[in-house]
Amino acid sequence: MLPYKNLLIIDKNSDQAVFNQIAMQFIHLIQEGKLLPGTPLPSTRALALDLGLHRKTIVAAYESLVASNWVDNLPRKGFIVSPNLPVVRPRSYHNGRIGAYETDPGFEYAQFGSFPYPSSLHQKDEIIIDDGFPDITLLPGHVLLKEYRNALDPVVLKKLSTGWDIEGSSDCRNALCGFLNQTRGIDIKAENLLTTRGAQMAIYIAASLIIKPGDKVIVGDPSYIFANMVFKELGAELIQVPVDSNGMNTEIVEEILKKHRVRLIYIIPHHHHPTTVTMSVERRTHLLRLIKNYQLAVIEDDYDYDFQFQYEPYLPLASGDHGGNIIYIGSLTKVLGAPFRLGYMVAAEKFIHAAATKRMLINLRGDIFTEQVVSSLITGGELTRLIQKANKVYRQRCHFLADLLSTELSDVVELTRPNGGMALWLQFHADLPLTKVLEKASVRGIKMMGSVYSRDNNAPYNALRFGFASLDEADLSKAVGILKTSIRQLK
Amino acid sequence: MLPYKNLLIIDKNSDQAVFNQIAMQFIHLIQEGKLLPGTPLPSTRALALDLGLHRKTIVAAYESLVASNWVDNLPRKGFIVSPNLPVVRPRSYHNGRIGAYETDPGFEYAQFGSFPYPSSLHQKDEIIIDDGFPDITLLPGHVLLKEYRNALDPVVLKKLSTGWDIEGSSDCRNALCGFLNQTRGIDIKAENLLTTRGAQMAIYIAASLIIKPGDKVIVGDPSYIFANMVFKELGAELIQVPVDSNGMNTEIVEEILKKHRVRLIYIIPHHHHPTTVTMSVERRTHLLRLIKNYQLAVIEDDYDYDFQFQYEPYLPLASGDHGGNIIYIGSLTKVLGAPFRLGYMVAAEKFIHAAATKRMLINLRGDIFTEQVVSSLITGGELTRLIQKANKVYRQRCHFLADLLSTELSDVVELTRPNGGMALWLQFHADLPLTKVLEKASVRGIKMMGSVYSRDNNAPYNALRFGFASLDEADLSKAVGILKTSIRQLK
Numbered sequence: 001m002l003p004y005k006n007l008l009i010i011d012k013n014s015d016q017a018v019f020n021q022i023a024m025q026f027i028h029l030i031q032e033g034k035l036l037p038g039t040p041l042p043s044t045r046a047l048a049l050d051l052g053l054h055r056k057t058i059v060a061a062y063e064s065l066v067a068s069n070w071v072d073n074l075p076r077k078g079f080i081v082s083p084n085l086p087v088v089r090p091r092s093y094h095n096g097r098i099g100a101y102e103t104d105p106g107f108e109y110a111q112f113g114s115f116p117y118p119s120s121l122h123q124k125d126e127i128i129i130d131d132g133f134p135d136i137t138l139l140p141g142h143v144l145l146k147e148y149r150n151a152l153d154p155v156v157l158k159k160l161s162t163g164w165d166i167e168g169s170s171d172c173r174n175a176l177c178g179f180l181n182q183t184r185g186i187d188i189k190a191e192n193l194l195t196t197r198g199a200q201m202a203i204y205i206a207a208s209l210i211i212k213p214g215d216k217v218i219v220g221d222p223s224y225i226f227a228n229m230v231f232k233e234l235g236a237e238l239i240q241v242p243v244d245s246n247g248m249n250t251e252i253v254e255e256i257l258k259k260h261r262v263r264l265i266y267i268i269p270h271h272h273h274p275t276t277v278t279m280s281v282e283r284r285t286h287l288l289r290l291i292k293n294y295q296l297a298v299i300e301d302d303y304d305y306d307f308q309f310q311y312e313p314y315l316p317l318a319s320g321d322h323g324g325n326i327i328y329i330g331s332l333t334k335v336l337g338a339p340f341r342l343g344y345m346v347a348a349e350k351f352i353h354a355a356a357t358k359r360m361l362i363n364l365r366g367d368i369f370t371e372q373v374v375s376s377l378i379t380g381g382e383l384t385r386l387i388q389k390a391n392k393v394y395r396q397r398c399h400f401l402a403d404l405l406s407t408e409l410s411d412v413v414e415l416t417r418p419n420g421g422m423a424l425w426l427q428f429h430a431d432l433p434l435t436k437v438l439e440k441a442s443v444r445g446i447k448m449m450g451s452v453y454s455r456d457n458n459a460p461y462n463a464l465r466f467g468f469a470s471l472d473e474a475d476l477s478k479a480v481g482i483l484k485t486s487i488r489q490l491k
Numbered sequence: 492m493l494p495y496k497n498l499l500i501i502d503k504n505s506d507q508a509v510f511n512q513i514a515m516q517f518i519h520l521i522q523e524g525k526l527l528p529g530t531p532l533p534s535t536r537a538l539a540l541d542l543g544l545h546r547k548t549i550v551a552a553y554e555s556l557v558a559s560n561w562v563d564n565l566p567r568k569g570f571i572v573s574p575n576l577p578v579v580r581p582r583s584y585h586n587g588r589i590g591a592y593e594t595d596p597g598f599e600y601a602q603f604g605s606f607p608y609p610s611s612l613h614q615k616d617e618i619i620i621d622d623g624f625p626d627i628t629l630l631p632g633h634v635l636l637k638e639y640r641n642a643l644d645p646v647v648l649k650k651l652s653t654g655w656d657i658e659g660s661s662d663c664r665n666a667l668c669g670f671l672n673q674t675r676g677i678d679i680k681a682e683n684l685l686t687t688r689g690a691q692m693a694i695y696i697a698a699s700l701i702i703k704p705g706d707k708v709i710v711g712d713p714s715y716i717f718a719n720m721v722f723k724e725l726g727a728e729l730i731q732v733p734v735d736s737n738g739m740n741t742e743i744v745e746e747i748l749k750k751h752r753v754r755l756i757y758i759i760p761h762h763h764h765p766t767t768v769t770m771s772v773e774r775r776t777h778l779l780r781l782i783k784n785y786q787l788a789v790i791e792d793d794y795d796y797d798f799q800f801q802y803e804p805y806l807p808l809a810s811g812d813h814g815g816n817i818i819y820i821g822s823l824t825k826v827l828g829a830p831f832r833l834g835y836m837v838a839a840e841k842f843i844h845a846a847a848t849k850r851m852l853i854n855l856r857g858d859i860f861t862e863q864v865v866s867s868l869i870t871g872g873e874l875t876r877l878i879q880k881a882n883k884v885y886r887q888r889c890h891f892l893a894d895l896l897s898t899e900l901s902d903v904v905e906l907t908r909p910n911g912g913m914a915l916w917l918q919f920h921a922d923l924p925l926t927k928v929l930e931k932a933s934v935r936g937i938k939m940m941g942s943v944y945s946r947d948n949n950a951p952y953n954a955l956r957f958g959f960a961s962l963d964e965a966d967l968s969k970a971v972g973i974l975k976t977s978i979r980q981l982k
Contacts, residue, residue, distance in 0.1 A: 020674075064806050067808075068808075069812045102839050103840045105816050105839040108701075108788075109845060110700045111841075136652045141645065149639075157828065162619050164940070198855050198856075201854055201855075285560065297596070315511070315555050324592045325597050337648065341854075341855070348594060348595055363688045367688070372830075
């Protein structure tokens with residue numbers, strides 16, 4: 001018998017169960033070649049005696065090794081190191097270890113084309129230009145902490161644990177109904193609302209209930225890339241309709257509807273993504289008429305309605321007369337920030353019920369903890385106060401950045417000052433090599449996380465979204481300065 | 492001109508914008524019949540003067556009314572109440588109001604068959620028998636509060652906000668890798684792990700990458716209902732393989748594999764759901780061989796591995812030699828409770844990358860806030876301490892309940908004491924009208940939230956899962972007493 005007492009080190013204070021420690025160390029001994037295939041292991045009784053452990057522990061360790069195929073238990077012979085190891089095992093080496101995961105599994109599965117995945121590795125002091133996200137430092141920290149403390153109260157936790165509302169907690173849905181009615185004129189009951197993990201999940205669920213492979217879906221050109229990806233993933237054929245300074249061209253939409261059976265239209269009438277334009281009254285009226293005439297399913301994505309810098313004449317289309325055909329989608333992520341994702345879907349009651357069932361298959365009981373915190377923020381008025389505070393700050397930053405760009409970069413950039421939102425849409429002259437500019441800027445400490453379309457990268461536009469909400473004036477100045485230097489260097 | 496100064500009440504302290512208040516009140520005047528179709532509205536200048544507001548505000552209100560179709564803006568005539576109201580509007584009445592959502596939309600969409608949706612309405616003092624959920628009062632409240640306070644620190648929030656790891660935060664994935672290695676002998680890198688909203692999202696994502704409509708999927712009989720629902724929703728044909736006291740019958744699996752092309756097998760080798768049996772070593776070894784021979788995609792759902800009351804000889808199949816074909820799925824929900832849902836998927840690196848892309852389409856940036864809290868709980872050792880504490884308590888409750896049932900109900904109930912987990916599988920005599928028993932028990936204050944299969948409701952079994960973890964001994968006694976009384980009443 002090998003000197004197992006020395007080979008197998010048991011740490012009784014370890015988090016790992018003793019049987020497991022023994023099993024893992026046997027595996028290492030086999031991997032290191034100290035125990036060769038076919039070698040008999042000591043009897044459970046002998047090893048238990050040797051190590052000063054209960055025999056049951058050794059039995060557990062051996063059975064675990066048998067279950068994971070390292071050891072065979074032969075009639076009469078007892079436990080031996082599996083003789084088949086050298087032949088069958090090397091394929092599953094990973095990182096020098098046996099029994100783990102290869103890079104690619106042996107079965108078939110859906111893969112996605114290359115996608116410009118964002119990277120989260122930031123340099124220190126890097127200025128991050130995002131797609132339009134809130135300034136997290138505006139959050140009322142003490143209020144959030146209070147609400148989290150309240151939600152962690154055992155009585156509250158117990159209530160949350162035993163509850164199961166498949167459309168989201170009724171407290172949160174009622175709070176959101178009130179909020180949507182006050183801010184957007186949408187008059188609904190809780191039965192018309194489903195909570196989701198951000199607007200993205202609402203888009204995914206709504207689209208997955210509507211789209212069958214081969215279905216035609218109208219989207220803007222350009223449009224929100226993560227919505228387009230969802231529709232394509234569900235097998236839709238996208239029909240792109242130009243978005244100009246008055247929003248999506250509804251005359252073209254009507255022409256398409258006359259010729260094709262369209263299953264769904266995806267619109268962002270308020271601060272269109274990425275171009276930030278707002279759809280005109282005429283087109284809204286026209287679109288509402290088309291929606292009713294064609295009984296068209298509509299997803300109205302209203303991701304940053306809460307940020308309006310002046311009297312805003314446009315309520316969502318969902319507050320108008322659409323016969324229940326508009327699925328209205330929004331999110332509090334743009335108010336509270338990415339750590340606190342809470343989205344919602346507003347639609348006809350039966351559609352919400354189907355969507356809730358789908359949500360259950362994806363997210364079972366939803367995010368009842370965040371819902372608890374958010375409903376308190378709404379009913380306590382903190383959400384509205386935060387929106388008001390943020391609007392003032394963002395309005396100032398918007399104009400500061402727009403002024404700065406007009407002064408510093410008017411020879412290469414065009415922009416239309418939006419009446420709200422969190423980002424500027426910068427259209428660069430067609431011959432400016434935007435990708436190269438951003439490479440130069442990156443070296444100087446600018447990280448571009450937002451949407452970029454560049455002609456030198458085969459995009460049909462030469463433009464980017466510049467999120468101004470999360471940067472203060474000093475950082476905005478610095479960012480524009482770096483962009484300017486990078487552009488000058490390439491001209 | 493109507494006395495608008497009296498009709499339109501402006502509340503300058505309201506959260507609702509003034510233009511919006513005016514628009515909403517015009518809608519009410521129209522709904523109440525005070526303003527009839529075709530009625531001209533006062534000019535913006537006149538109304539502004541009348542109400543003592545800036546004209547821009549009135550313009551905004553009118554344009555909002557035009558956009559939502561209540562008012563028309565005619566050349567030369569100006570703004571009039573839309574003449575088409577009475578004909579087109581009544582269809583969209585909802586709750587006595589116009590302009591909202593009908594019960595059913597006009598377009599087609601996928602609907603789900605009737606499903607026994609859980610209800611969250613509880614009576615006071617009702618004893619809730621769940622499917623096997625933790626006792627939330629065991630959570631270390633002060634530790635959780637500390638971790639939430641840390642996560643709400645502006646520096647941490649800023650880091651979370653600007654990060655974007657599509658597989659989940661690297662801190663959390665690294666912490667989980669360590670935890671899985673220590674507790675389950677699974678040796679992986681962070682690249683092999685994706686975080687999800689609970690195990691359910693991991694099941695949904697993995698299945699959606701693998702299953703195409705018409706594909707055959709092997710599941711246990713019985714099996715976890717929410718997994719079966721996912722597979723069916725994705726168009727799979729389910730092949731049910733009996734699960735006996737040694738787990739899923741792998742001989743039958745092999746027969747099926749010889750005859751059919753099977754795309755996926757879904758297994759719960761540890762504490763099978765709902766029957767709580769653990770798969771034997773022989774069948775595990777057999778199954779691992781089949782997985783490799785047939786290059787079969789496998790979902791190993793290991794939902795309550797962390798709860799083991801004795802030396803447990805069974806490591807997950809995923810820790811064995813499977814050529815990267817096992818997708819291992821687990822969750823911390825059974826440890827932390829439903830308010831804190833964090834699941835994970837372990838698989839080959841390329842599969843994880845595809846799954847991360849799919850997760851992005853569903854949940855964009857994931858739940859970075861919960862991940863922050865959970866990774867601190869893991870690295871600080873609190874998670875392990877909680878599991879150890881809970882195991883002691885649950886073990887005691889398990890035996891207490893099993894003893895009680897043997898004493899009180901042995902004439903109608905059979906059960907096998909599980910070696911861990913959070914629920915007992917109670918098999919009632921075939922002629923006991925289980926649905927009726929539970930109705931009687933419900934009147935006496937028992938709410939059944941867990942899985943119930945009853946013969947008097949056309950199920951092939953007469954059994955239920957009795958979650959013992961969340962109830963103390965007093966409640967367990969009371970629950971068994973009520974069940975006994977209800978059964979006696981019907982015999």
